[in-house]
Amino acid sequence: MASLSIDRVTKRFGATEVLHEVSIDIEAGDFLVLVGPSGCGKSTLLNMIAGLTELSGGEIRLADRRIDGLEPKARNIAMVFQSYALYPAMTVEKNIAFPLRMAGMDKAAQAAKVAEVAELLQIGHLLKRKPAALSGGQRQRVAMGRALVRDPRLFLFDEPLSNLDAKLRVDMRTEIKRLHQRLGTTIVYVTHDQVEAMTMATKIAVMEGGAVQQFGTPAEIYDRPANRFVATFMGSPAMNLVKGRVRDGAFVAQGAAAAAAGELRLPLPRGTVPLAEGREIELGLRPEWISTEAGPGSVPFAARVELIEPTGPDIYAMLEAAGQSLVARLPARAGLREKTEAALHLDMAQAVVFDPETGASLMAP
Amino acid sequence: MRFFKARLPQLTLLPSLVLVAVSVYGFIALTFVISLTRSRMLPRFDRWEGFDNYARVWSHPRWEVAVENFAIFGLLYIGGTLVIGLGLAILLDQKIRAEGALRTIYLYPMALSFIVTGVAWQWLMSPDLGLQHAFRTWGWESFSFDWITQSEMAIYCVVIAGAWQASGFVMALFLAALRGINTEIISAARMDGASGPAIYWHIIIPALRPAFLTAIVVQGHLSIKSYDLVVALTRGGPGFATELPSTFMYEFTFSRNEMAMGAASAVMMLVLLTVLIVPYLYSELRHGR
Amino acid sequence: MAADMRRSVQRGVVYLVLVLAAGFFLLPLVAMVFTSLKTMPEITGGAGFETATILSPPRLWSFEAWGLAWSSACIAVACEGLRGYFWNSILLVVFAVSISVALGAVNGYVLSKWRFRGDSIIFGMLLFGCFIPFQIVLIPMARLLGLLDLAGTLGGLVLVHVCYGIPFTTLFFRNFYVTVPDELIAAGRMDGAGFWQIFTIILVPISWPIFVVAIIWQFTNVWNDFLFGASFAGPDTRPLMVALNNLVNTSTGTKAYNVDMAGAMIAALPTMLVYIVGGRYFLRGLTSGAVKG
């Protein structure tokens, strides 16, 4: 296994720049997830690591050796594709053995390796079938088998679960994570699903507009988002954003119909950079920080419950407080009812503040 | 070495490119040059006439007939094959028993050259050997089919034989396209209360647009190139009533020793082709993006 | 009940139209087969055959014409029928079809899977070659073959057919490969396969529908060609269509129409067979990308 270093990598197609000086470093054994909305450049970056797309600038190093410029096959990297890209004319066995065959390994050794991988992924009974005769989950396994079989220094996954149904997706997620733990491989994994990112990654790079918005551990990304984009992209339901001003050292949000709705006044969270009086700011509040019970450091507020979406263990409550719409994630047993007023508490210890113009975090590092 | 390795894909195109560059573009250029000379039996590049040959072609009565015929033939041939082909495709798409056999029957003329079927067609069309004779012998005394002997009607015989040969191919195109239509759209239309014909008219036929385009271009270029058809059927006759640009070109180049005029008419055919083809090429190329 | 009636009437009309159309399409074939099985007096309506028509079945069945056309009809100085020319055509078709299809497949592969700057212009230029009228290339091509020292050889004739076949085969394969996911090629590259290995090991085995289309198309065109065969073949390499033409065409000689028709049928059998056997795959190939739609 090897460390991966992406250093100021840039990609241009003609006049349009799709990646701008992207830099990411991970250690051997890391599980890096590149996450972001479609078109953010994450797949391009993956293809550049794979060697399928050429760099316009920058360097990529694998175990401290430069690999950009090398042919894909010279990089010793394996990849699992979104559509699995199994060779339709070959049996599962031949599919898995293909990289070994290309490397010129002798038949007996190939067979041994294939058997080993088939055992690991429990696909031994499928070896004689053609891909067309496999289910989605089985194809997924075969694709992983083909990647695993040659012990590469780095694994790339390109949205591998997006073609599976919901249940299978969760199962495979766990399985990939288990595999990672067991084999200790270095993985770069692309997805647009922030849940996948959070559950699997040891490192996450949130990308948008061809640049890395934030790079860090899942906890860092979730708890200390570097900007409004990361804050809202990660987490479901998305983080509430409330616009307001600094007044008398506190945050004050004015409702649309100010007189009728009154105002929402909250203390500024701890760790906020010093802010001038009257400055416009945006307060970020995750739905799960709203609670029906008071806690240490929580602030009470009144809101009207407009709509409730039950999800089983939790409910998502659409609230209106002082003319502001907020979403709260509450336990189902909280006992809220639609179209009623409720007294709620807000855990301000974790709240974050953004600059409404640039979206950058206004928290002290 | 590295250079060649990196350019390997492009390099593999090279043989084809060289062949086509010479055998298509080189020869077109040469034809254009010949059209500016006074070449008679063989190409000659010692006397230049500018565009005189084009003027001579346009003032020739045979060319006039050829252009007029081309308008009739082109329209009816393209229209006819589209209507017949689409009609057969729609009917065959009604879960027909023996579809395979019928399809093969409609398609087989594509396999035959007019060198093979020419004589049979001449006879079928001929009033005293063919259909007219047959039907009259069998007792339908008033049956009449003698277009091939009439200067004004003979071109329609060429259309009939042309449609016979190419309709099956158009049918195959449309059938392939019909089978490719998403059945959910049709179900949706049915839910919305559309009747059979209305579904075809409003939903299915518009969805065949790409197939129409392909069919029109293929048939269009065949209509410009069709030479065997006329030669096999009428040899341009009666008189030169069924002359087409392609027969004009061949006749002047090879039979009449007016190679420069033949080349001039060829260049004009190519211009016509280009007008038809380039929009198609454009759409083909966008398709791949 | 009424609805059922209407439905079965509708079905009846559909079948009637289809069968009538089939009749029209079969007319020339019927005329040819019947004529080839008749004797000359019956064909020309000689004494005793006044009521014979082109579409009436032979009264005196005679397979003699077929035998003559195959092995003993005189074509100029040789009275060996079409038999000898069959082999020439087969040889020509094997070389011309395999080379043009192979080149077209590679071109299609490169133009769809190894995109580069200007590739669509190159594709467009290749495509335009589909539309060139063959009559205008006759003289320049003759000169070119002379310069290449290929005049009158099978090689020369193959070259000509390859030149004008490439545009079609490239079109077929390119449009087919566009529908094959790019990831398959990426996977091959990741797994260590090179340019040719990806093509031969991964793509070719899944390309048979389009190979069928391209081969049928090229086979028919090359087999049926007369113009190039007459102009560029040598005395020993002349294809079947030239011989058939010589059999049926005469300026001031007499004609044996039954032999002509039998010869025409013999010459047409291979292509008809290809269509009958391959027709279904032809349709499938068309659906799978040969023609967009």
Next chain:
Amino acid sequence: MTKYLTRGVGALLSMTALSAPALADEVEVMHWWTSGGEAAAIAVLQEDLQARGTGWVDMAIAGGGGDAAMTALRARVVAGNPPTAAQMLGMTVRDWADEGFLGNLNAVAEAEGWNDVVPPAVQAFGTHDGEWVAAPVNIHRPHWVWANAGIFEELGLSMPTTWDEFFAAADAIEAAGHVGVAMGGQAWQEATIWEAIVLSVSPALYEAAIINADMDALGSEGIVESFEIFRRVLGYADPGYAGRDWNLATAMVINGEAGMQIMGDWAKGEVINAGLTPGEQVLCAVVPGTDGAFLFNTDFFAMFDVGEDAQAAQRNMASAAMSVSFQETFNLAKGSIPARTDVPSANFDVCGQTSMADLVEATEAGTLFGSLAHGHGQPASVQAAYLDVVTQFANSDMTPEAAAEALVASVGGAL
């Protein structure tokens, strides 16, 4: 790179695929005699040559009355790979000689005395600048009337010698329920009839209007008259004649469907093929008013300028083609008469014997002319200009006056 590649592949193919260039003791002959009597006739020459130790490589290409062969010939010559010899009509021989592609046969011609036995009008096509370049093998006469003897006997008709008699006979035949004149509907067939009519108007008119393309003659009363007669002849054809092959028209005469046909002497082949004898069951006579005159078309073997090593075989072939015995056998099979005037006429049928006698007569009288319809009147481009008008006239209701005018315009434009 590609060139070497194609060359390599080509060389490989030509090795595996058995294409041998003509050997020194072989002649490669391009012609369009592929079937029936023609093929039998050419086989005679092949056998004759084989007896002389010269092999025969056959390059027959039929179609369009030699058009297809001439197209292929052009491809061969342009490729720098001409055949040893090619069948050609007179004007085509002249064209190729003008282009400088033909070889010199004077050695053979002088040794065998061709100048003394070939009629000068035929010589004019076989020689170029006083040198023999092509060997003439036959003389066809295109202006014959063929008639069904049974019908003529039944109606008490005799072969017409004037147009009035011709039309009277045609009327009688039509009255008896037959087609008056069987016609084929191709430009050359129509021109075959029209040129015979011009000749019947007067040989001098034919010479002026067709051989010399004299504008005054082309617009003259005589040409108008020829179109008038032509129009009347066309009136006796059945309506379905357009596009019909000449041999089907001949078959109509043989079967008694039609009374007469105007066609060249190759029609005899059909007669013989039907098991009949020309001059007996199918009568022959020259077109009314053309006795004493003679239109001809001759098939030549033009000899290409080939290398030294192939010349011996080439000379062998020229000599064989011009031998008395070959010319007799060949022309008996073909229906024409020999190009040599010293071949005995005894074995020829009545029609052939008439032709042979008329040929000598017409040569002396200066009324032996090349046939326009068959490539001996004008070069291809001008010939086509005549045929355009004739066929247009035949297939429309153009007046004779308008036709004469159109002829002046069309021929004037092509000259």
